[in-house]
Amino acid sequence: MNLSKTPPCEECGEIVESVPTCLEFKGEEIFLFDPAICQPCLEKLCEIYSTECANCGGTIPPYSNVGILKAGNGQNQYIHMTTQCNTPGNAFYGYWGKGTAREYVQIEACS
Numbered sequence: 732m733n734l735s736k737t738p739p740c741e742e743c744g745e746i747v748e749s750v751p752t753c754l755e756f757k758g759e760e761i762f763l764f765d766p767a768i769c770q771p772c773l774e775k776l777c778e779i780y781s782t783e784c785a786n787c788g789g790t791i792p793p794y795s796n797v798g799i800l801k802a803g804n805g806q807n808q809y810i811h812m813t814t815q816c817n818t819p820g821n822a823f824y825g826y827w828g829k830g831t832a833r834e835y836v837q838i839e840a841c842s
């Protein structure tokens with residue numbers, strides 16, 4: 732039975748040295764627990780799939796939570812899930828994956 736706690740990288744199949752994978756990318760700190768991606772692959776994914784925060788203009792790396800703003804015309808804008816960027820009134824949040832947001836969740840209005 733394999734009790735190793737470090738799973739193979741989903742991208743390249745190499746053993747991930749430590750989980751979570753930590754990476755600093757353009758000022759954003761990323762701690763990735765799931766999926767298991769090794770650091771070199773994560774950096775590559777960040778370069779390919781990062782998007783821009785509509786609020787501060789900063790980088791939103793893949794595999795992070797995002798606030799989703801409905802910009803009209805079926806367009807979405809994405810913002811950081813931080814107190815600076817995530818203003819009250821945002822109706823949605825999601826998960827920024829490889830170039831698309833997934834798992835949209837509508838935040839219930841507080842009564």
Ligand SMILES: [Zn+2]
Pocket residue numbers: 740741742743744745768769770771772773
């Ligand atoms: Zn890898």
Ligand SMILES: [Zn+2]
Pocket residue numbers: 784785786787788789810811816
């Ligand atoms: Zn931001």
